[in-house]
Amino acid sequence: MADSLNCDLKSLSPLQLFERVTEQGEKVRALKAGKAPKDEIDAAVRMLLSLKLSYKTTTGQDYQAGLPPKDLVLINNGTTKEEDEDLVDPWNVQTSNAKGVDYDKLIGITLPSLLLRNLCKVILMTTETARHHNKSRSKHHRGIFFSHRDMDQILDAYENKKPFYLYTGRGPSSQAMHVGHLIPFLFTKWLQEVFDVPLVIQLTDDEKYLWKDMTVEKAYEYARENAKDIIACGFDINKTFIFSDLDYLGTSAGFYKNIVKVQKHVTFNQVKGIFGFTDSDCIGKISFPAIQAAPSFSSSFPQIFNGKENIQCLIPCAIDQDPYFRMTRDVAPRIGQPKPALLHSVFFPALQGAQTKMSASDPNSSIFLTDTPKQIKTKINKHAFSGGRDTIEEHRKYGGNCDVDVSFMYLTFFLEDDDRLEQLKQAYTSGELLTGELKKVLIETMQPLVAAHQERRKQVTDEIVKQFMTPRKLAFEF
């Protein structure tokens, strides 16, 4: 993907790219009308196609003459949503569709973009070529991360050995994390292994204090407990800094300065439009988006980047967090900082189906990282929504529906083996595999996975948490 783009196109905004495509189209038409030599016309057409590809890579949209690029539309601006519309913002994910949120509709494109769907394959090819070393974890190119912003810049940076870093996070709303919470962290871990760059993980305990009925102390305690589960994913202590906002804000020479810079360049009108805040919201909520924005700038971590500004950031996150980073990308050039690049993941469905809201207070809505093998078995057998038929006869005849079957969805996230997943899909769709049998595969996948996580988490002592959360230099020179 990176190779197919002209170097000077990288710095263009979607609108500038749109104008370049339009100009080039006019040039081609003029050449054809003027009966120019064939090789001249061919060259101009090749340039036009290349520009259109850049446009699509940057915006996720096909170029349409006369239709300037739209930005992702993820705004909860207080208007009533239509019955069949998905609602997605950092605090709500609602859909009435058993297949889950319609991501194509969400990002405003009408046809699935193969370019985006295959993003992880591209990452893998780029980095494999460079490193002669296959670190593939094949399941990462199953469309779980389905959309991006400026990922081409990151791949270019990687190829040109320019530094960048990864930033992701979690809101520690409770001690109870479920298996879905692991997805962005496992993907981030894979990205870190592939790219070998520093990683910062923000625990927004201040956000949880502001939004929930919770003390500052409790929010900080949850942050430390959640850090244990994150560390248990296997992050490299020499390359990873985990921080609680409540803690790090009071120990960093750079973090608050970036927060206040963002806060100067965002109005209440803007956060009202983006996040749906009202006049009755507390001023803490209203200014919080700047706190989630600031880690996108390397000067928030002088201890890691040796005080260097302008080191670009790549943020893997669930799509509901995009509003924060749309805002960040809007502010970045105005405070002299590079825009962070983004990789968006889909949501993890509740056991009861994609249209059901997952809730930490409902133990049956997902598999939790603290569940016993028996609990996992019972939950999957009793609660996992099935895409199978009502009777064995009907199932054998018509086959099951993988698009709405939660057991199959979970396997998409957690089964390592691509071929096995494809076999299961075919067997289930053809009716050869029954729901109970599919559930058994999921149970046998999740039980050892969760048990292994619990085993690794046990090894994470308070001392290890303290080390991960201590502001320090990482194993990189800047």
Added chain:
Amino acid sequence: MADSLNCDLKSLSPLQLFERVTEQGEKVRALKAGKAPKDEIDAAVRMLLSLKLSYKTTTGQDYQAGLPPKDLVLINNGTTKEEDEDLVDPWNVQTSNAKGVDYDKLIGITLPSLLLRNLCKVILMTTETARHHNKSRSKHHRGIFFSHRDMDQILDAYENKKPFYLYTGRGPSSQAMHVGHLIPFLFTKWLQEVFDVPLVIQLTDDEKYLWKDMTVEKAYEYARENAKDIIACGFDINKTFIFSDLDYLGTSAGFYKNIVKVQKHVTFNQVKGIFGFTDSDCIGKISFPAIQAAPSFSSSFPQIFNGKENIQCLIPCAIDQDPYFRMTRDVAPRIGQPKPALLHSVFFPALQGAQTKMSASDPNSSIFLTDTPKQIKTKINKHAFSGGRDTIEEHRKYGGNCDVDVSFMYLTFFLEDDDRLEQLKQAYTSGELLTGELKKVLIETMQPLVAAHQERRKQVTDEIVKQFMTPRKLAFEF
């Protein structure tokens, strides 16, 4: 003042006190109607008078039956002010009256409260009794500090040897400080000497960055330059901590936690009402009031107070800063903290008269701390608004008006000798003293005062600034 209050009244809110007065009034009426014994009625009346005094001390208002207490009305809520009304908020001080802002009207009382006017005398008496040592700087009881909140609690704490601390601040909008800026600091220094308590001084460089067209670096530089002028007032390095927000927020384990606590308990509606913010204001301005509120709580300074919460705070400040602390006092009980006590000072008038806006960008609007003796002489002779008559003959006949004469006002602030000030007032009012002669007295007062300040400022090295601004234990045990 402190002695005249019953101990259990201290914890009552104005409304609770109002109800106690009303109840007691009804009791007195019932006793009289029931022809109770004279000593019983007398005791009830004494109690009633004592309650009314407490009510007045707490609210600054006389008790009026059926009229519950109003809070100070300093709100710029976006409504148009009437022609003859004073406008006072943290960013504007406007009056059309040459005598300056009508403070009695401002705090909502109709008669000057002698109790408040003589506050500094009370402080002096209380502390003299306790310390057998006269640290009087007589000019502090000239009504410059004219109003208070909960000062009786502070005097009680002092008498009972309970700890408390002082907090004041400055917004470093430029390098240029004028003599008026010294007033709260000189008074604070006097309070610190009298009470012998820790003092924290906040430099709101983040506020100036948010409000002005200024970089973060420039705002911080101004903070450090202003710190030199503040230190030159003679503060004790062992008892005083000066901090820049941009700096201290990133080094304190307690400051941000208190900020976020305040931010959770104040809505946009509230700051809109108090400070006149609009939807077009940046989210930094909207959340800033919490940053000025947080130093009112001792847990913002764990290094000074050994991590102790609930140590009461006394804030000497100009009256325009009161909205911040009304908000703070409203939030305090809801986050389990004591309300800070307050002492309000009047504004320092511009040379051109009290109805003119003083401006750091207009060098003639005041005497600056960098002025030469010659500049001081010229400014006072050319620009100080005179309350004298048009001709010498008229002046001798009718006398001058001290109420509007800026030279006399400045002498009220800076002349040490009470008797001399009174003689000057009589001589000027009677016509014996001419404007030029009064100006000469002011010139001879200000020239050595400013020169001495410049001399002391020269002694303030970067190293001394660094020491004052380093978070550390002070010379007090907690």
